[in-house]
Amino acid sequence: MTAPTPTRTGRPAKRTAIDCAARAVFGREGYTRASMDSIAAEAGVSKRTIYNHYQDKEQLLLSVLQESTHALSAHQQELIDRHLSDPADLRAGLLALGRALAAPQSGFEQHFALVRVIFAEASRLPAEVIGGWRAEGPRRTQALLAEHFTTLTQAGRLRADDPAQAAAHFTQLAMSEAYERSFHGALPLPSTELDELVASGVNAFLRLYEAVD
Numbered sequence: 001m002t003a004p005t006p007t008r009t010g011r012p013a014k015r016t017a018i019d020c021a022a023r024a025v026f027g028r029e030g031y032t033r034a035s036m037d038s039i040a041a042e043a044g045v046s047k048r049t050i051y052n053h054y055q056d057k058e059q060l061l062l063s064v065l066q067e068s069t070h071a072l073s074a075h076q077q078e079l080i081d082r083h084l085s086d087p088a089d090l091r092a093g094l095l096a097l098g099r100a101l102a103a104p105q106s107g108f109e110q111h112f113a114l115v116r117v118i119f120a121e122a123s124r125l126p127a128e129v130i131g132g133w134r135a136e137g138p139r140r141t142q143a144l145l146a147e148h149f150t151t152l153t154q155a156g157r158l159r160a161d162d163p164a165q166a167a168a169h170f171t172q173l174a175m176s177e178a179y180e181r182s183f184h185g186a187l188p189l190p191s192t193e194l195d196e197l198v199a200s201g202v203n204a205f206l207r208l209y210e211a212v213d
Helices: 012-033 036-043 047-053 057-084 090-102 109-120 127-136 138-154 163-181 191-209
Strands: none
Touching (some): 012 036, 012 047, 012 109, 036 047, 036 057, 057 090, 057 109, 057 127, 057 138, 090 163, 109 127, 127 138
16 A cells, blocks of 8 residues: 655644544545545544645545554554464464454454445445555455464474465454454454354364374
């Protein structure tokens, strides 16, 4: 996702207010319905002030989505590193990771509201928005998983000839159904239901990939 270049440099406080307002308005109203007028009102600035920072609505969406995607990717990298860096119990590590990634992630509610906008309005969104989110979000997370699955395979704990495919399978098996049932966090699942979905997915993943002596 290419970082947008603002048309002019303005005061950081106003830029921050605009970004916060844009995340809220896009998440609440969607991309098509959201207007620069409503974002300006939410931010407490004039529409002209927004155009001092962003040339149009598309560039504003790209910017706020890029920022929140990078923040979430860093958070997910920390989770992956914590649970998969030579875990004493591989199954326990995968269970803990699957649950941490599938559960609503505190502090990222607005990001997942934007993700729901992507799914709801994919046919109307600029291709750069969708491509950038995929590259910096889901694909980056799967690449991080693949790195750890490579290490675990080399250590004789997994048998993943194609770590990238194993990462995709882990995501699909351990997390995707939870995402779908919760509508990407809009309707959080009961804890027991989430645990059952993740455990079922992890068990299936290990049947495919766990190294057996």
